[in-house]
Amino acid sequence: MKLKKLVLSTTATSALLFTTLGFGNIVSAEEKVSTKDHILNFILEKNPGLEKEELMADINKIVVDEKKSEMEILEQIKNELKSQEENINKGEITTLGNNKGTKIIGNSKKGNIYYTSAATWGLNHGHVGMYYKKTHIVESVPKLGVRSISAKKRKVEKGAVVKSVKVSTKKKNAAVDWGKGRIKKDGYSVNFATNRTTGHYGSKNCSKLIWSAFKLKAKIDIDKNGGLGVYPRDVRDSGYTKLVRKVK
Template identity: 50%
Template sequence: MKKSFAALSFTAMLLASTSFSGASANSYSYLDEILTLQPDVSSNELMSSVEEIAKNTGEAEQQILEQIYKELKNDQAQGLAEAKSNQTSGDSGGTVSVGNSTKGNFYYTPSQTAYLDHGHVGLYYTSTTIVESVPSAGVRTISTTARKVDSSGALVKSVSTTTTNRNNAANWAYSQVGQSYSYNFATNRSTGHNGAKNCSKLIWSAYKLNGNLDLDDDGGLGVYPRDVRDAPSTKLVRNI
Protein backbone atom coordinates (compact mmCIF):
# COMPACT_ATOMS: atom_id res chain seq x y z
CA MET A 1 0.00 0.00 0.00
CA LYS A 2 2.81 2.39 0.87
CA LYS A 3 4.60 1.53 -2.39
CA SER A 4 1.40 2.20 -4.33
CA PHE A 5 0.94 5.60 -2.66
CA ALA A 6 4.58 6.51 -3.28
CA ALA A 7 4.25 5.53 -6.94
CA LEU A 8 1.11 7.61 -7.34
CA SER A 9 2.72 10.58 -5.63
CA PHE A 10 5.77 10.34 -7.86
CA THR A 11 3.56 10.12 -10.96
CA ALA A 12 1.57 13.19 -9.86
CA MET A 13 4.78 15.12 -9.27
CA LEU A 14 6.11 14.09 -12.65
CA LEU A 15 2.92 15.19 -14.41
CA ALA A 16 2.93 18.51 -12.60
CA SER A 17 6.57 19.04 -13.47
CA THR A 18 5.93 18.19 -17.11
CA SER A 19 2.92 20.54 -17.25
CA PHE A 20 4.89 23.40 -15.67
CA SER A 21 7.83 22.86 -17.99
CA GLY A 22 5.48 22.91 -20.98
CA ALA A 23 3.90 26.19 -19.88
CA SER A 24 7.31 27.73 -19.23
CA ALA A 25 8.56 26.60 -22.61
CA ASN A 26 5.55 28.21 -24.30
CA SER A 27 6.09 31.44 -22.38
CA TYR A 28 9.74 31.62 -23.27
CA SER A 29 8.90 30.76 -26.86
CA TYR A 30 6.59 33.79 -27.05
CA LEU A 31 9.19 35.91 -25.28
CA ASP A 32 11.87 34.92 -27.77
CA GLU A 33 9.56 35.60 -30.71
CA ILE A 34 8.62 39.02 -29.32
CA LEU A 35 12.26 39.97 -28.79
CA THR A 36 13.01 38.88 -32.35
CA LEU A 37 10.30 41.25 -33.58
CA GLN A 38 11.49 44.00 -31.22
CA PRO A 39 15.24 43.39 -30.90
CA ASP A 40 15.99 46.77 -29.30
CA VAL A 41 13.80 45.98 -26.28
CA SER A 42 15.49 44.01 -23.51
CA SER A 43 13.88 40.92 -21.99
CA ASN A 44 14.10 42.55 -18.55
CA GLU A 45 12.22 45.64 -19.75
CA LEU A 46 9.55 43.57 -21.46
CA MET A 47 9.04 41.12 -18.58
CA SER A 48 8.88 43.98 -16.09
CA SER A 49 5.93 45.38 -18.05
CA VAL A 50 4.34 41.95 -18.39
CA GLU A 51 4.61 41.32 -14.64
CA GLU A 52 3.02 44.70 -13.92
CA ILE A 53 0.16 44.02 -16.34
CA ALA A 54 -0.37 40.57 -14.83
CA LYS A 55 -0.48 42.09 -11.35
CA ASN A 56 -3.04 44.71 -12.40
CA THR A 57 -5.27 42.46 -14.49
CA GLY A 58 -4.96 39.05 -12.84
CA GLU A 59 -4.08 37.46 -16.20
CA ALA A 60 -1.31 34.87 -16.49
CA GLU A 61 1.98 36.14 -17.85
CA GLN A 62 1.84 33.52 -20.60
CA GLN A 63 -1.51 34.89 -21.80
CA ILE A 64 -0.12 38.40 -21.86
CA LEU A 65 2.95 37.32 -23.81
CA GLU A 66 0.73 35.50 -26.28
CA GLN A 67 -1.41 38.61 -26.75
CA ILE A 68 1.68 40.79 -27.29
CA TYR A 69 3.02 38.32 -29.85
CA LYS A 70 -0.30 38.25 -31.74
CA GLU A 71 -0.50 42.05 -31.78
CA LEU A 72 3.04 42.31 -33.14
CA LYS A 73 2.36 39.71 -35.81
CA ASN A 74 -0.86 41.44 -36.81
CA ASP A 75 0.96 44.76 -37.04
CA GLN A 76 3.71 43.12 -39.08
CA ALA A 77 1.15 41.60 -41.44
CA GLN A 78 -0.62 44.93 -41.86
CA GLY A 79 2.68 46.63 -42.58
CA LEU A 80 3.56 44.07 -45.23
CA ALA A 81 0.11 44.43 -46.79
CA GLU A 82 0.52 48.20 -46.97
CA ALA A 83 4.18 48.09 -47.94
CA LYS A 84 5.26 50.64 -50.52
CA SER A 85 8.34 50.70 -52.71
CA ASN A 86 9.90 53.70 -50.96
CA GLN A 87 9.64 53.34 -47.19
CA THR A 88 11.50 55.67 -44.85
CA SER A 89 12.66 55.34 -41.28
CA GLY A 90 11.06 57.29 -38.46
CA ASP A 91 13.82 59.88 -38.24
CA SER A 92 14.89 60.23 -41.87
CA GLY A 93 12.65 61.58 -44.57
CA GLY A 94 11.38 60.80 -48.02
CA THR A 95 10.99 63.43 -50.71
CA VAL A 96 7.76 65.27 -49.88
CA SER A 97 7.22 67.76 -47.05
CA VAL A 98 4.32 67.00 -44.73
CA GLY A 99 2.98 70.51 -45.27
CA ASN A 100 1.17 72.79 -42.87
CA SER A 101 -1.91 71.91 -40.84
CA THR A 102 -3.89 72.87 -37.76
CA LYS A 103 -2.41 72.59 -34.27
CA GLY A 104 -3.34 69.23 -32.75
CA ASN A 105 -3.59 67.40 -36.07
CA PHE A 106 -1.14 64.61 -36.82
CA TYR A 107 0.50 63.04 -39.83
CA TYR A 108 1.13 59.38 -40.60
CA THR A 109 3.70 57.92 -42.97
CA PRO A 110 4.81 54.36 -43.78
CA SER A 111 8.03 53.81 -41.86
CA GLN A 112 10.51 51.16 -40.84
CA THR A 113 11.27 51.27 -37.11
CA ALA A 114 13.01 48.58 -35.06
CA TYR A 115 13.09 46.20 -38.06
CA LEU A 116 9.31 46.32 -38.50
CA ASP A 117 7.12 48.58 -40.60
CA HIS A 118 5.23 50.09 -37.69
CA GLY A 119 4.57 53.32 -39.56
CA HIS A 120 5.30 56.70 -37.97
CA VAL A 121 3.20 59.56 -36.60
CA GLY A 122 3.97 63.14 -35.62
CA LEU A 123 1.83 65.88 -34.04
CA TYR A 124 1.40 69.46 -35.24
CA TYR A 125 2.52 71.75 -32.41
CA THR A 126 1.90 74.79 -34.59
CA SER A 127 0.74 74.98 -38.18
CA THR A 128 4.40 74.88 -39.28
CA THR A 129 6.06 72.85 -36.50
CA ILE A 130 5.95 69.11 -35.84
CA VAL A 131 6.66 67.48 -32.47
CA GLU A 132 7.52 63.78 -32.73
CA SER A 133 9.62 61.03 -31.21
CA VAL A 134 12.31 59.43 -33.37
CA PRO A 135 15.08 56.90 -32.59
CA SER A 136 18.00 59.25 -33.23
CA ALA A 137 16.83 62.16 -31.10
CA GLY A 138 13.88 61.13 -28.93
CA VAL A 139 11.10 63.72 -28.68
CA ARG A 140 12.00 66.69 -30.88
CA THR A 141 10.54 69.50 -32.97
CA ILE A 142 11.06 69.92 -36.71
CA SER A 143 9.61 72.31 -39.26
CA THR A 144 6.93 71.05 -41.64
CA THR A 145 9.10 71.97 -44.63
CA ALA A 146 12.06 70.00 -43.29
CA ARG A 147 9.95 66.96 -42.36
CA LYS A 148 9.98 64.87 -45.51
CA VAL A 149 7.93 61.69 -45.93
CA ASP A 150 7.13 59.12 -48.56
CA SER A 151 3.99 60.42 -50.24
CA SER A 152 2.69 56.91 -50.89
CA GLY A 153 0.41 56.23 -47.95
CA ALA A 154 1.24 59.41 -46.03
CA LEU A 155 -1.66 61.50 -44.76
CA VAL A 156 -2.78 64.14 -42.27
CA LYS A 157 -5.64 63.51 -39.85
CA SER A 158 -7.52 65.51 -37.24
CA VAL A 159 -8.87 64.36 -33.89
CA SER A 160 -12.59 64.77 -33.27
CA THR A 161 -12.56 66.78 -30.06
CA THR A 162 -12.64 70.39 -28.90
CA THR A 163 -10.10 72.99 -29.98
CA THR A 164 -9.08 73.30 -26.33
CA ASN A 165 -8.27 69.59 -26.13
CA ARG A 166 -6.32 69.72 -29.39
CA ASN A 167 -4.30 72.72 -28.23
CA ASN A 168 -3.64 71.20 -24.81
CA ALA A 169 -2.60 67.87 -26.35
CA ALA A 170 -0.12 69.64 -28.63
CA ASN A 171 1.21 71.73 -25.75
CA TRP A 172 1.69 68.63 -23.62
CA ALA A 173 3.54 66.85 -26.42
CA TYR A 174 5.80 69.88 -26.77
CA SER A 175 6.53 69.71 -23.02
CA GLN A 176 8.03 66.26 -23.63
CA VAL A 177 10.73 67.54 -26.01
CA GLY A 178 14.07 66.16 -24.85
CA GLN A 179 12.69 62.85 -23.58
CA SER A 180 14.47 59.81 -24.96
CA TYR A 181 13.09 57.31 -27.47
CA SER A 182 11.65 53.94 -26.46
CA TYR A 183 11.54 50.97 -28.84
CA ASN A 184 8.91 49.30 -26.70
CA PHE A 185 5.69 49.42 -28.70
CA ALA A 186 4.44 46.09 -27.29
CA THR A 187 3.32 47.34 -23.86
CA ASN A 188 3.45 51.13 -24.24
CA ARG A 189 -0.16 51.56 -23.07
CA SER A 190 0.94 50.52 -19.57
CA THR A 191 4.16 52.54 -19.35
CA GLY A 192 4.25 56.00 -17.78
CA HIS A 193 3.17 59.05 -19.75
CA ASN A 194 6.40 60.85 -18.91
CA GLY A 195 9.87 59.57 -19.75
CA ALA A 196 11.06 57.62 -22.78
CA LYS A 197 8.41 57.11 -25.45
CA ASN A 198 7.97 56.26 -29.11
CA CYS A 199 5.99 58.25 -31.68
CA SER A 200 2.59 56.63 -31.14
CA LYS A 201 2.90 56.74 -27.34
CA LEU A 202 3.58 60.49 -27.56
CA ILE A 203 0.33 61.22 -29.39
CA TRP A 204 -1.69 58.62 -27.50
CA SER A 205 -0.60 60.06 -24.14
CA ALA A 206 -1.17 63.64 -25.32
CA TYR A 207 -4.84 62.98 -26.06
CA LYS A 208 -5.38 60.53 -23.21
CA LEU A 209 -4.28 63.19 -20.75
CA ASN A 210 -6.06 66.02 -22.56
CA GLY A 211 -9.60 65.01 -23.43
CA ASN A 212 -9.47 61.41 -22.13
CA LEU A 213 -9.45 60.15 -25.73
CA ASP A 214 -8.10 56.70 -26.49
CA LEU A 215 -6.42 56.93 -29.90
CA ASP A 216 -5.86 53.20 -30.13
CA ASP A 217 -7.84 51.43 -32.84
CA ASP A 218 -7.76 47.94 -31.30
CA GLY A 219 -7.31 48.75 -27.59
CA GLY A 220 -4.54 46.16 -27.27
CA LEU A 221 -1.53 46.16 -24.97
CA GLY A 222 0.49 48.22 -27.42
CA VAL A 223 -0.37 51.43 -29.27
CA TYR A 224 1.17 51.34 -32.75
CA PRO A 225 1.25 54.23 -35.26
CA ARG A 226 -1.41 52.58 -37.40
CA ASP A 227 -3.59 52.24 -34.28
CA VAL A 228 -3.43 56.03 -33.91
CA ARG A 229 -4.01 56.53 -37.64
CA ASP A 230 -7.08 54.29 -37.64
CA ALA A 231 -8.61 55.36 -34.31
CA PRO A 232 -12.39 55.96 -34.70
CA SER A 233 -12.18 59.49 -33.29
CA THR A 234 -9.93 60.67 -36.13
CA LYS A 235 -10.79 61.83 -39.63
CA LEU A 236 -8.83 62.43 -42.81
CA VAL A 237 -7.75 65.99 -43.54
CA ARG A 238 -5.72 65.26 -46.67
CA ASN A 239 -3.38 62.80 -48.31
CA ILE A 240 0.20 64.02 -48.55
Protein backbone atom coordinates in the same frame (compact mmCIF):
# COMPACT_ATOMS: atom_id res chain seq x y z
CA MET B 1 -14.01 -15.44 -32.56
CA LYS B 2 -10.85 -14.68 -30.56
CA LEU B 3 -10.43 -11.38 -28.85
CA LYS B 4 -7.21 -9.53 -29.65
CA LYS B 5 -5.28 -8.10 -26.76
CA LEU B 6 -4.70 -4.36 -26.86
CA VAL B 7 -1.28 -3.51 -25.49
CA LEU B 8 -0.68 0.12 -24.66
CA SER B 9 2.61 1.78 -23.78
CA THR B 10 2.84 3.75 -20.56
CA THR B 11 2.68 7.01 -22.57
CA ALA B 12 -0.30 5.85 -24.61
CA THR B 13 -2.08 4.59 -21.50
CA SER B 14 -1.57 7.95 -19.80
CA ALA B 15 -2.79 9.82 -22.85
CA LEU B 16 -5.89 7.63 -23.04
CA LEU B 17 -6.57 8.11 -19.35
CA PHE B 18 -6.22 11.91 -19.58
CA THR B 19 -8.48 11.99 -22.63
CA THR B 20 -11.04 9.78 -20.97
CA LEU B 21 -11.08 11.98 -17.90
CA GLY B 22 -11.45 15.12 -19.99
CA PHE B 23 -7.87 16.35 -19.65
CA GLY B 24 -6.97 16.12 -23.33
CA ASN B 25 -5.56 19.67 -23.42
CA ILE B 26 -3.07 19.22 -20.59
CA VAL B 27 0.32 20.71 -21.48
CA SER B 28 3.49 19.66 -19.69
CA ALA B 29 5.58 22.17 -17.75
CA GLU B 30 8.37 21.65 -20.27
CA GLU B 31 6.05 22.49 -23.19
CA LYS B 32 4.81 25.62 -21.39
CA VAL B 33 8.39 26.85 -20.91
CA SER B 34 9.14 26.16 -24.55
CA THR B 35 6.04 28.08 -25.67
CA LYS B 36 6.83 30.98 -23.36
CA ASP B 37 10.39 31.26 -24.66
CA HIS B 38 9.18 31.06 -28.25
CA ILE B 39 6.72 33.94 -27.75
CA LEU B 40 9.26 36.02 -25.82
CA ASN B 41 11.80 35.59 -28.60
CA PHE B 42 9.20 36.60 -31.18
CA ILE B 43 8.31 39.77 -29.25
CA LEU B 44 11.96 40.72 -28.71
CA GLU B 45 12.76 40.02 -32.37
CA LYS B 46 10.04 42.47 -33.40
CA ASN B 47 11.22 45.07 -30.88
CA PRO B 48 15.01 45.16 -31.36
CA GLY B 49 16.70 46.99 -28.52
CA LEU B 50 14.03 46.03 -25.98
CA GLU B 51 15.65 44.09 -23.13
CA LYS B 52 14.05 40.86 -21.92
CA GLU B 53 14.26 42.06 -18.30
CA GLU B 54 12.39 45.29 -19.14
CA LEU B 55 9.70 43.40 -21.03
CA MET B 56 9.21 40.85 -18.26
CA ALA B 57 9.03 43.60 -15.61
CA ASP B 58 6.19 45.23 -17.56
CA ILE B 59 4.46 41.89 -18.09
CA ASN B 60 4.64 41.03 -14.38
CA LYS B 61 3.05 44.38 -13.54
CA ILE B 62 0.27 43.79 -16.09
CA VAL B 63 -0.37 40.32 -14.63
CA VAL B 64 -1.07 41.93 -11.26
CA ASP B 65 -3.04 44.91 -12.61
CA GLU B 66 -5.26 42.94 -15.01
CA LYS B 67 -5.40 39.68 -13.02
CA LYS B 68 -4.43 37.62 -16.04
CA SER B 69 -1.84 34.89 -16.41
CA GLU B 70 1.61 35.50 -17.81
CA MET B 71 0.83 33.38 -20.87
CA GLU B 72 -2.39 35.31 -21.53
CA ILE B 73 -0.41 38.57 -21.59
CA LEU B 74 2.31 37.10 -23.81
CA GLU B 75 -0.29 35.77 -26.24
CA GLN B 76 -2.01 39.16 -26.35
CA ILE B 77 1.25 40.96 -27.17
CA LYS B 78 2.10 38.36 -29.81
CA ASN B 79 -1.29 38.68 -31.47
CA GLU B 80 -1.01 42.48 -31.56
CA LEU B 81 2.38 42.22 -33.25
CA LYS B 82 1.08 39.69 -35.77
CA SER B 83 -1.82 42.04 -36.50
CA GLN B 84 0.70 44.80 -37.22
CA GLU B 85 2.49 42.49 -39.66
CA GLU B 86 -0.75 41.59 -41.43
CA ASN B 87 -1.60 45.27 -41.93
CA ILE B 88 1.69 46.09 -43.59
CA ASN B 89 1.60 46.90 -47.28
CA LYS B 90 4.59 44.90 -48.50
CA GLY B 91 5.25 47.53 -51.15
CA GLU B 92 5.87 50.30 -48.63
CA ILE B 93 9.24 51.99 -48.52
CA THR B 94 10.52 52.40 -44.98
CA THR B 95 12.21 55.46 -43.56
CA LEU B 96 13.56 53.99 -40.29
CA GLY B 97 11.77 56.77 -38.42
CA ASN B 98 14.23 59.24 -39.95
CA ASN B 99 13.68 62.22 -42.22
CA LYS B 100 14.34 60.33 -45.46
CA GLY B 101 11.04 60.15 -47.34
CA THR B 102 10.42 61.26 -50.92
CA LYS B 103 7.72 63.84 -50.16
CA ILE B 104 7.28 66.84 -47.84
CA ILE B 105 4.37 66.63 -45.41
CA GLY B 106 3.80 70.44 -45.42
CA ASN B 107 1.85 72.73 -43.13
CA SER B 108 -1.43 71.88 -41.43
CA LYS B 109 -3.70 73.02 -38.62
CA LYS B 110 -2.55 72.89 -35.00
CA GLY B 111 -3.72 69.65 -33.41
CA ASN B 112 -3.68 67.61 -36.60
CA ILE B 113 -1.56 64.46 -36.75
CA TYR B 114 0.29 62.79 -39.60
CA TYR B 115 1.19 59.18 -40.40
CA THR B 116 3.84 57.87 -42.77
CA SER B 117 5.19 54.44 -43.59
CA ALA B 118 8.31 53.80 -41.51
CA ALA B 119 10.25 51.09 -39.73
CA THR B 120 11.81 51.75 -36.36
CA TRP B 121 14.43 49.25 -35.22
CA GLY B 122 13.15 46.56 -37.55
CA LEU B 123 9.36 46.57 -37.22
CA ASN B 124 7.58 48.33 -40.08
CA HIS B 125 4.80 49.81 -37.99
CA GLY B 126 4.79 53.36 -39.38
CA HIS B 127 5.45 56.70 -37.73
CA VAL B 128 3.23 59.50 -36.37
CA GLY B 129 3.70 63.09 -35.27
CA MET B 130 1.43 66.06 -34.51
CA TYR B 131 1.33 69.72 -35.40
CA TYR B 132 1.89 71.96 -32.38
CA LYS B 133 1.47 74.91 -34.72
CA LYS B 134 0.75 75.31 -38.41
CA THR B 135 4.39 75.19 -39.46
CA HIS B 136 5.94 72.81 -36.94
CA ILE B 137 5.59 69.23 -35.76
CA VAL B 138 6.42 67.51 -32.48
CA GLU B 139 7.41 63.85 -32.71
CA SER B 140 9.60 61.25 -31.04
CA VAL B 141 12.37 59.61 -33.07
CA PRO B 142 15.23 57.22 -32.28
CA LYS B 143 18.37 58.72 -30.74
CA LEU B 144 16.88 62.23 -30.46
CA GLY B 145 13.71 61.50 -28.50
CA VAL B 146 10.91 64.10 -28.52
CA ARG B 147 11.83 66.89 -30.93
CA SER B 148 10.47 69.72 -33.05
CA ILE B 149 10.82 69.78 -36.84
CA SER B 150 9.59 72.16 -39.53
CA ALA B 151 6.64 70.76 -41.49
CA LYS B 152 8.31 72.09 -44.64
CA LYS B 153 11.36 69.95 -43.92
CA ARG B 154 9.63 66.79 -42.68
CA LYS B 155 10.01 64.18 -45.43
CA VAL B 156 7.48 61.36 -45.65
CA GLU B 157 6.60 58.56 -48.04
CA LYS B 158 3.98 58.72 -50.78
CA GLY B 159 0.66 57.74 -49.25
CA ALA B 160 1.29 59.48 -45.95
CA VAL B 161 -1.82 61.05 -44.44
CA VAL B 162 -2.72 64.10 -42.38
CA LYS B 163 -5.70 63.62 -40.08
CA SER B 164 -7.67 65.77 -37.68
CA VAL B 165 -8.70 64.61 -34.22
CA LYS B 166 -12.39 64.72 -33.34
CA VAL B 167 -12.31 66.49 -30.00
CA SER B 168 -12.97 70.07 -28.88
CA THR B 169 -10.43 72.72 -29.84
CA LYS B 170 -9.73 73.44 -26.17
CA LYS B 171 -8.91 69.82 -25.39
CA LYS B 172 -6.97 69.40 -28.61
CA ASN B 173 -4.81 72.43 -27.88
CA ALA B 174 -4.19 71.19 -24.33
CA ALA B 175 -3.02 67.82 -25.69
CA VAL B 176 -0.72 69.38 -28.28
CA ASP B 177 0.74 71.87 -25.80
CA TRP B 178 1.55 68.98 -23.47
CA GLY B 179 3.31 67.18 -26.32
CA LYS B 180 5.28 70.31 -27.19
CA GLY B 181 6.31 70.56 -23.55
CA ARG B 182 8.07 67.17 -23.81
CA ILE B 183 10.53 68.45 -26.46
CA LYS B 184 14.12 67.82 -25.34
CA LYS B 185 12.81 66.41 -22.06
CA ASP B 186 11.83 62.87 -23.05
CA GLY B 187 14.13 60.44 -24.81
CA TYR B 188 13.16 57.63 -27.16
CA SER B 189 11.94 54.19 -26.07
CA VAL B 190 12.04 51.12 -28.32
CA ASN B 191 9.22 49.48 -26.37
CA PHE B 192 6.04 49.40 -28.44
CA ALA B 193 4.89 46.03 -27.07
CA THR B 194 3.66 47.30 -23.67
CA ASN B 195 3.89 51.09 -24.01
CA ARG B 196 0.30 51.67 -22.89
CA THR B 197 1.26 50.37 -19.45
CA THR B 198 4.34 52.55 -18.93
CA GLY B 199 4.45 56.08 -17.48
CA HIS B 200 3.43 59.15 -19.47
CA TYR B 201 6.64 60.96 -18.58
CA GLY B 202 10.10 59.84 -19.63
CA SER B 203 11.32 58.04 -22.75
CA LYS B 204 8.61 57.24 -25.30
CA ASN B 205 8.16 56.37 -28.95
CA CYS B 206 6.13 58.33 -31.51
CA SER B 207 2.74 56.73 -30.92
CA LYS B 208 3.11 56.80 -27.12
CA LEU B 209 3.77 60.56 -27.30
CA ILE B 210 0.50 61.24 -29.12
CA TRP B 211 -1.50 58.68 -27.15
CA SER B 212 -0.31 60.12 -23.81
CA ALA B 213 -0.99 63.69 -24.90
CA PHE B 214 -4.63 63.02 -25.81
CA LYS B 215 -5.18 60.57 -22.95
CA LEU B 216 -3.93 63.01 -20.32
CA LYS B 217 -5.20 66.33 -21.65
CA ALA B 218 -8.14 65.54 -23.94
CA LYS B 219 -9.37 62.53 -21.95
CA ILE B 220 -9.74 60.36 -25.05
CA ASP B 221 -8.10 57.05 -25.97
CA ILE B 222 -6.70 57.49 -29.46
CA ASP B 223 -5.59 53.84 -29.67
CA LYS B 224 -7.83 51.93 -32.11
CA ASN B 225 -7.81 48.56 -30.37
CA GLY B 226 -6.86 49.42 -26.78
CA GLY B 227 -4.26 46.64 -26.62
CA LEU B 228 -1.17 46.54 -24.45
CA GLY B 229 0.81 48.35 -27.11
CA VAL B 230 -0.26 51.48 -28.98
CA TYR B 231 1.29 51.46 -32.44
CA PRO B 232 1.35 54.26 -35.05
CA ARG B 233 -1.30 52.49 -37.15
CA ASP B 234 -3.52 52.30 -34.08
CA VAL B 235 -3.36 56.10 -33.88
CA ARG B 236 -3.88 56.53 -37.61
CA ASP B 237 -6.91 54.22 -37.64
CA SER B 238 -8.51 55.47 -34.43
CA GLY B 239 -12.18 56.36 -34.60
CA TYR B 240 -11.23 59.76 -33.22
CA THR B 241 -9.32 60.66 -36.41
CA LYS B 242 -10.63 61.96 -39.73
CA LEU B 243 -8.73 62.27 -43.01
CA VAL B 244 -7.68 65.79 -44.00
CA ARG B 245 -5.47 64.95 -46.96
CA LYS B 246 -3.28 62.26 -48.46
CA VAL B 247 0.23 62.84 -49.78
CA LYS B 248 0.42 61.90 -53.47
